Amino acid sequence: RFEPRAEELAKKYALADYTMFIGSGALWGETILFSMCILEEMQWKRTRYITSADFFHGTLELVEPGVPVFLFMGEDENRRLDERVRAFLTRGVTGDTDINVIDTAEFAIPGLDDEFRVIVSPWILTVLVTDRLARYYETVTKHNLKYRRYYHQFDY
Template identity: 55%
Template sequence: MVEFDEAAFLRDGQKAYGCRQRIEEVADEVTKKGYNKIVLTGIGGTTFEMMSVEDIIRRYSNVPVVNLNAAEGMIDKPSYINERTLVVTGSKSGDTKETVEICRWCKEQGATVVVFTGKADCPLAETASELILCDAPGMENTYLKFYLFALCLLYRRGDFPSYPKFAEQMAVLHKNITSWKKQFEDKAHELSVKYAQEPYQIWVGSGILWGEINMFTMCILEEMQWMRTRAVTSSMFFHGTLELVDKDVLVYLVKGEDQYRPLDERAEAFLKKYTDKLVVIDTADYKLDGIDDEFRIILSPIMFNSITRGRLAYHFEKQTGHDLEFRRYYRQFAY
């Protein structure tokens, strides 16, 4: 497999899962302290990751939840943030300017700020009321940590009684992820050979996968491969973007398994008629082993991430010769 060290990946997975005890301790602490709303915040990829966390919280609970763009938050300074607010964020670098600023401001308003990061001595860690340190790299691990925390919170509220079973079964998550990656490997190679040089592509999807679709198209294809992309929801596709489709336009349709799947299927039916370059990615094709199917929707963003960011991106890199680590603007100078 291209750019995949299975042993290292499984070790990192164990490291991420090993944060479970600390995650549950923090969930218990903030529950005892009390809160009446949850604010998820960050910028860039973190905002997209938080979209599925927000979906999960709304899916199982009626606790108010907001996904706050950190840069916009520092302009708006929302009045709903106060001493009864639980703020949750994460950052790989620990020094993302907008995220540090919003968390510092939220703490000044009396909010409880929970920070996930891999570095104890970073600016973001200094803003934390509760710090969860875990340096396991990879977005699959980021999702696992966020999901354990969010669902433990809901369990403590009485909204997600399946949490103990979910948390125990996450011990085999990375074995499942490895299987999904291997299943998609040949397809990733095929797609990269056929489409790495396409001048334009559209990505269509919905529901809990929508944040991850945005993550892949903006943070990976645009930022890391300089590919021109358009992400649009399956419902909004029919209100403008469909006019860009012809037989030579590349469209990726991502089919999820939540309540919005009929919208994906409607888009699929249209696209089968009007483009010769339709690629369908369906999370239903990827099986769970040792994990109950009741958790499929929750885990579907990890499924999608594992085969796109985890496989397709590396195959694109090989075909384009464009290093995934190279940037000409992002974090290269002040702007």
């Protein structure tokens, strides 16, 4: 279900000069992983990763037209913070229309009790972005995810 969207997002944003990623709680590690490890390290893209809690302490001033923003929404106690960020981003006050929300709650796992979703939500996001979206970025940029300029190239 996410596959066509991943391809569309990559076609639209893989060549962007700068992209913001917002996440929190159980998804914070995956937010950093995709932004820093996949896009910065493996794609040489400029990114900014920020928690939903910290977004309103300055970063909101950097949202403007032409800057893609991705909000990764989880299912834990930080969801209300994610919802607050989503409400701000989708109000239209910034003029930025490149707002992308990826909400793990939209991806059902048959047979999984709701009480365990918070535990598996990082895995859901990993499959969606670190696995699928990253591969489409690689295709669009024609930049192999294994290429490095410096990382593991010599002692430092």
